[in-house]
Amino acid sequence: MQNKPTLTKSLLWLITITTGIVVGNNYYNQPLLGLMAKDFQVTETAISIIAMLTQVGFAMGLLFIVPLGDMVQRKKLILSIFLLIIASLVGMVLAPNLPLLYIASFMVGFSSVVPQMLVPLTAELSTPEKRSSSIGMVMSGLLLGILLSRVAAGFIGDIWGWKAIYYIAIGCMIFLMVLLSAKLPDVHPTFKGNYRQLMHSLIHLAKTQPVLRLSAFRGALGFAGFSAFWITLVFHLEEAPFHAGSAVAGSFGLIGAVGALAASAVGKIATKVSTYNIILVSIFMLLASWIIFYFSGYTYMGLIVGVILIDLGLQSMHISNQSSFFALNIGATNRLNTVYMFSYFAGGSLGSYLASQAWKYYQWDGVVYTGLSCTLLVLIAHLWFGKKTIAK
Known part of the structure; x- marks a missing residue:
């Protein structure tokens, strides 16, 4: 039996x-939508479809x-996906019209799934006592990437135009x-069936794992x-009273990074505080943010506190x-993560x-009502089902 590779500090980094x-590939477009709309001479609603298609693609x-990570050699799969990512990013900068930009945006999202193969890999290679902290570190990197990509895209877009960030991304x-290709260890697959059986097992996991179902619902609406x-x-x-551009919108990613870094401590306190209570406090933070956006969303201070x-x-x-x-530890980490993250980004697309x-139709107030409604549904589900499904 082959020894499992170890998760060294350098590999974790x-x-x-x-x-x-x-x-970050999935989020460069968000602070650049205004510049893209002007470049293609379309409305804000039409250009917003780009962001939605990227999330649908993801x-x-x-x-x-991602489920293939349980079926084929993961390193080879990840390196193959990188080729598709590069081709999709090239499509973004070369797209001559909006329909082709839509297709390229979808493909950027479809291919940029490597992080969701690396998170299960981290869970597999970690020792049980370090699993939460290791996942917390990787997830902090993920959220920092989401937030800081907006910062980079906003500032670079203001200086060199919206395509520049995609050229940089191709190099990265x-x-x-x-x-x-040099550093990632080989991890042998655990699933022995064919692709059809692999996909069918996703349905089976969703049906038989209540912890997974509740996590997916909370994640999707959050x-x-x-x-x-x-x-x-x-x-x-x-709009008034700000009259700011993409650089200012992107800079809010730096503010959000404060929250991302603070959240990395969740893995460290998970051994002392129940998962149910950690999630409950997290939901109340989300509710507080929407209340602040409603009452103070037309001030920079209100937006800053709400973003954090x-x-x-x-x-x-x-x-x-x-x-x-x-923690279910049933030998299906990629597929469990697939069900959860598919729900997560389906929720993001919605x-x-x-x-x-x-x-x-309703401008800022309509957006706040949308976010508040989603968060209230998360709270109801957690209060109703949380203690029945979370073991500790």
Whole structure:
């Protein structure tokens, strides 16, 4: 029997950095939507579809690509996916019209699923006592990548135009591909069936694992509200009283990074505080953020405090969700993560769509009501089912 590779500190850092950089591909467009709309001479509603399609693509990639990590050699699969990421990013900068940009945006999301193969890998290689803290570190890298990618895209877009960040991303993907080919360990698959059986097992896991179902529901609606905020923030800031551009919208990612870094402590306190209570406090943070956005969303201070809370709340709940179903230890980490993350980004896609419609008809107040409604549903589900499904 082959010995399992160990998760060294250097490998954990490589996984964390790779996760943060690759996930950024999905979020570069958000602070740049205004610039893209002007470049293609289309409405805000039409250009917002780009962000939605990226998230839909990501959800599809989670569903159809990530489960293969349990079936084929993971290192070879990850390196192959990097080639698809690079081709998709090239498509973004070369797209001559909006329909082709839609396709390229979908493919960027579809291919940028490597982080969701690295998170289960981290869980597998970690010792049980370090699993939560290791996942917390990787997830902090992921959320920092989401937030800081918006910062980079916003500032670079203001200076060199919206395509520049995608050229930089192409270079980063080539560099990471070379590095991972040298450093990533080989992990042999655990699933012995064919692809059809593999996909059918996703349905079986969803039916038979209540911990997974509840985690997926909380994650989906929590991320729906989160996406609703970030998709429309740039449009909100373009109007009175702010009259700000993409750089200011992107800079809010730096503020959100405070919440992401603070949430990394969740893994450390998980041994002292019950998962149920950690998630409950996280949901109340999300609710508080939407209340602040409603009453103080037309001030920079209100937005700053709300951003910290929404990022801290979502990240804390996200880490706790994943730790709870990875602890099932049933030899299906990629597939468990697939069900959860597919639901997560399906929720994000729904939130993006609802936010674009809410903005079109009701502006900022409509967005706040959308996010608040999603979060209230999360709270109800957690209070009703949480203690029945979470073991501790």
